[in-house]
Amino acid sequence: MTKPELSQLLRKQKSAFRNAPPSFENRMESLKRLSDIVEENKDRLIEAVYKDFGLRAREETLFLEIFPLQDEIRHAMKNFRNWTKKRSVPGSWFLLPSSAYFQYQPLGSVGIMGAWNYQVLLTLSPLVDAIAAGNHAILKPSEIAPASAEVIKEIINSNFPKEYIHCVTGDAELAKDFSSLPFDHLFFTGSTRVGKLIMAAAAPNLTPVTLELGGKSPAIIHSSYSVKLAAKRIMAGKLFNCGQTCVAPDYIIMPAALNAEFETQAKAVVEKFYPDISNNEQYSQIINEDHFDRLEDLLKDAQEQGAKIVELSSQKSSKETKLMTPKLVFNVTEKMQIMQEEIFGPILPVLNLDSMEEAVSYVNENPKPLALYYFDDKKKRIKWLLRHTMSGGVLINDTVYHLAQHNLPFGGVGASGMGHYHGYDGFKTFSKKRPVMHQRSFAASDFLHPPFTDAKKKLIKFMGSITKV
Template identity: 85%
Template sequence: MAFRKAPPSFETRMASLKKLSDIVEENKERLIEAVYKDFGLRSKEETLFLEIFPLQDEIRHAMKNLRSWTKRRSVPGSWFLLPSTAYFQFQPLGAVGIMGAWNYQVLLTLSPLVDAIAAGNHAILKPSEISPASAEVIKEIINSSFPKEYIHCVTGDAELAKDFSAQPFDHLFFTGSTRIGKLIMAAAAPNLTPVTLELGGKSPAIIHSSYSIKLAARRIMAGKLFNCGQTCVAPDYIILPKELNSEFEIQAKAAVGNFYPDISSNEQYSQIINAQHFDRLNTLLKNAEELGARIVELSSEKSSEDQQLMTPKLVLNVTEEMQIMQEEIFGPILPVLNMDSVEAAVSYINDHPKPLALYYFDDKKKRINWVLKHTMSGGVLINDTVYHLAQHNLPFGGVGASGMGHYHGYDGFKTFSKKRAVMHQKRFAASDFLHPPFTDAKKKLIKFMGRITKV
């Protein structure tokens, strides 16, 4: 799949980024309406705030910094190779494949494209078939704006996705579930295609007993209920001491009431993507209740299967054997796990697959640093949820079961680039004296070099 012509110039990359920004702006309302159609109902403000705005800001960030990212960088040469010089430069990998995700189709398909363009690659996009309306709009605006041999978009079902991931790309980028991520990696393996996997997992939120429960509940529920919980970095469960359950329940209900006073009739609270996912969430709730959990409704209104409307819920008295604690929820359901100490919470988290995000609510710097030192996750946000995703100067990506590789900003540019090493030897070089045959004098020199480099 690698192209044989010279890669796109700096000017071409900048023009392409500007064009991408322009077509997103020109088709902003079409994209918002398509996303709304895919979900049956999704807040237009959420699509604008959580997809269009961060995408445009990411393009702006890339254009502002691209010249410095592409600069050749000199490094100190090894002393025994003097007077040679050494440097590295980033070069495009070639042709890359990008597979988007249904929950934020616009952002998660086009954000990796920003990085791929900035790095100078050709790209083929495959939006998720689960959100077909937005996939078709993306396909139309991309294919009508860029040459097919440069940037192209295809749409299709799961079978096409399988074939897509088996193509001999120079890099493959996938956003989705851990289960599908394993299949993508297996399909790419025969071609030795390097992959970036942006997956999910169970992202915990730990609340220290000294922190404001009102503030923690408000910020956790805000992050949890964006897109009705269908967000890869949404808090998946919380950990707090049992004596704080009642207060958290009160404050969580208050937060939901403030955010969504008329859940069933307003245009602010999103629906579940499809009937299959709606049924899966109800199965999780039923299993938890059968095993002794208490379901707490956070809204005075009821869920509606006809509308695929699921109201926010807390799940108390959860235990490890419940399905809700074994798989990513991806919905407006928040289990509460009770533990008396931060140490116990960290031990629990470390006994499970590494999460994509970890949220910790505490004002004590010493405890915060202890949690950072003793846990591993894709990212961390202290005293809030979700918004670390929008930090362009921070890498975004998982670890272990939550993914591999990074993107956003400079890290995304590097993901789609080859950091190529270059050494420039001079006409007269010290290394010329080390060619065979190894005379006694050369043997002594080599032995001397070994002695002075010994630690």
């Protein structure tokens, strides 16, 4: 699709929205239809994702994409009517007897750009929020996962009117054109590097953007915590989709005294989770050769600078099959590329810092992460950590699963993104919180109009004095 065609599609959507914004009944029907078509095409979506990766556990796609998407639709259908209710607020005393309230209204036509690592969830989950808020939408799945992009396009376009919800597919040039359209809101999931380009493309139109990015999410292990349990939960979160997850733990911070035990436990976890890993249909492949080469380059750079690479499997990586086996990397330094960019693979560096203060200082000196994982049972230390760090989200004593909490916002901060979605927060992202004040026929403010007589001057001076703190 060319840029003029995209522009024409957006104009048609905006016109249709102005003529008939989706009613509550329309929204409910659309959410139900979306749920139905995802269920009806579940196997097609799973097979398309498998094809994109060359090998990805069907159970992972079902558990990490289809199930949370359906549960989010259920949550939205149950709650969005309540989210739309107008809410009264106390009026300012000097404006009595006026009343004040706010209500959420849809923005219009929004653009949603998905991500290849969880194409189904990261394209359709924002759509759930956009529908619940009452918007029209145009979707652009990632071209890096073309098979799943085409299935999404087919099931969306064959079930929704073009002027309401439509999906387009294409290469990076189309993505560039897409992000430069004057949407009423633009939602992007992807890398920090591309996020900067998206924001720059949206700026000339003053299009508001939500950027769901990534970054280096640390897992901090306190010396008192069970290394066995920490290793199990960290490796589980790390190895979903072979590490190609935006909230995967990117590196570990722990005292050097824990290294040997963590290595032992991590090897045991990999053997238990993925026996015979090179022939295991439940261990995903790297998405393409370029990403595989990038991971190899990170390892090579670290090794040349003195890092120790530990294989967690008895089997070896294979570029031919895009199999990247899990690895720990010890003796890392800040100068290594592996500690400077998001890894997005099954490689886990270990940074040895002995104290909690050192760990927090390191995290704070670097770009704010999308997720922060902390393993400790001491409430006082947990409270201290929360007070002295900043991240998109926090999960204590586990990894990854916080993003499945529908009543919590999900989103980054700083380099890891801006804005939130999921549940009520996603509804708010695609809405305008519109303030309304209703004035009465008799109002105190009428006495404050010019001309400012001596009596009015005294009244204004009195008002200023009684509001002083």
